[in-house]
Amino acid sequence: MTSQQRHARRPIDQLRASPIAPHLDAFERYLDDRGYAGTTSKNYILCLAHVAQWMNQCQFVIEHLDEGSVAQFLDGHLPRCQCRDPVVRRYGDLRAALGHLLVVLRAEAVIPEQVPEMTPVAEELRHYDAHLNHARGLAPRTRRNRVRTVGRFLSDRFGNGRIDLSMITPEEMREFVVRQSRHYNARSSVAALISTLRSYFRFRTACGDQVQALTGALMAPPIWPQATLPKALSGTEIHRLVASLGGTQPGARRDDAMVRCALDLGLRCGEIARLSLDDIDWCAGTITLRTTKGGREDRLPLPQTTGEAIADYLRFERPPNPSRAVFVRRLAPNDRPLGPDCVRKSIRQAYARAGLPYTGAHLLRHTMAGRLLESGSSLKEVADVLRHRSLNTTLIYAKLDVGSLSAVALPRWGDDDTPQRQSTPQTRGRARCQGTAYPLRAAYLASLHSSHYSDAPVAVRRDLQRDCAVAGS
Secondary structure (H helix, E strand, C coil), X not given: CCHHHHHHHHHHHHHHCCCCHHHXXXXXXXXXXXXXXXXXHHHHHHHHHHHHHHHHHHCCCHHHCXXXXXXXXXXXXXXXXXXXXXXXXXXXXXXXXXXXXXXXXXXXXXXXXXXXXXXXXXHHHHHHHHHHHHHCCCCHHHHXXXXXXXXXXXXXXXXXXXXXXXXXXHHHHHHHHHHHHCCCCCHHHHHHHXXXXXXXXXXXXXXXXXXXXXXXXXXXXXXXXXXXXXXXXXXXXXXXXXXXXXXXXXXXXXXXXXXXXXXHHCCCHHHHHCCEHHHEECCCCEEXXXXXXXXXXXXXXXXHHHHHHHHHHHHHCCCCCCCCECCECCCCCCCCECCHHHHHHHHHHHHHHHCCCCCCCCHHHHHHHHHHHHCCCCHHHHHHHHCCCCHHHHHHHHHHCHHHHHHHCCCCCCCCCCCCCCCCHHHHHHHHHHCCCCHHHHHHHHCCCCCCHHHCCHHHHHHHHHHHHHHHC
């Protein structure tokens, strides 16, 4: 063995002579069980060899290893490291290896579990989260968003000190809302922020605090229902998106299957991420959604294109692991299901490959609703497929049904087949009374002599009398 080879083994020798050595086999099994590649495992072991040198120099006891000592190594020792080469000095790799080592040591009861620091703000957020869970029954993601918002507000006002809501003034509340609103682009986001703060103050009111004045100081921006037109892909854009599927990039089959679930079934990103292998009945051709937004269990038919995309992913790309989730991580640890954010990212990348200027994954759900209406489906059928609790939620898609809207649109003046004449106030008045252009208005004029006319507002009566005078001239 050459001198260079002996020199390269010295860090490993120090590792096997360090306090980490008794737990090295458990560390390797931990990485192997989670599907880490052999090169990654070897790199993490070399990272531990560097840590072993530092522990030997400092005579550090492994029972004292925790997040604080990890920060001491990474932020204190690493910038001034003079350990003997070859050692790994990459910050990210060292942090990841030490994080895995802490998990292994806690699993073997070598070091105690991490106890989070319970500041007054953290304790208050824990009580508020329990209220949202047990008293309000909110979903975990909704609770996390609300707790995060309230945490920003309390930390901004009180830091790590004691919480005294009587010290908060309405002006401070409004200033906080203004600062946070700069990060939002939509009115609905600002309204959600204010709704969260109101929810927290209602919770404190139930606890006996006098914070009604703070609740009254929060004014949400007006949001008109059905005021916007839902965005959807056009037929040409759908063809471009479908044509971009079937690529050769890593994870291509998984991305194709997720795009198909959103485009063909109208599934939300969270529903796609939570799909299980047990939810698909291949013989019956159905898919069951067990944890939906409404908390119900729904069963949908599985289209052939969607089923083929999922089957291709399961057969040729999904890594073998004990997880029952359909879509799992491509990289280690690959036994964990994907999160909704990863689904959104995959759909966003599919837009980019198709050359479409969109980023929202929910756009595919709107697109499916539009396609159903174009094929002749009723709003009730669209509501059933999208699994809306109320038909009022589906009414916004009526704006996409151009064919039905054109059938009920009122004709404009001059759209009939009668010869065109020069428009005068007299002819416009006659047209209104005759109902050629304003049928609703004509019907109202016809009721002038009814007994209900005296109950009409003064301004309405005056307007109607003027129209009739013009029509009779």
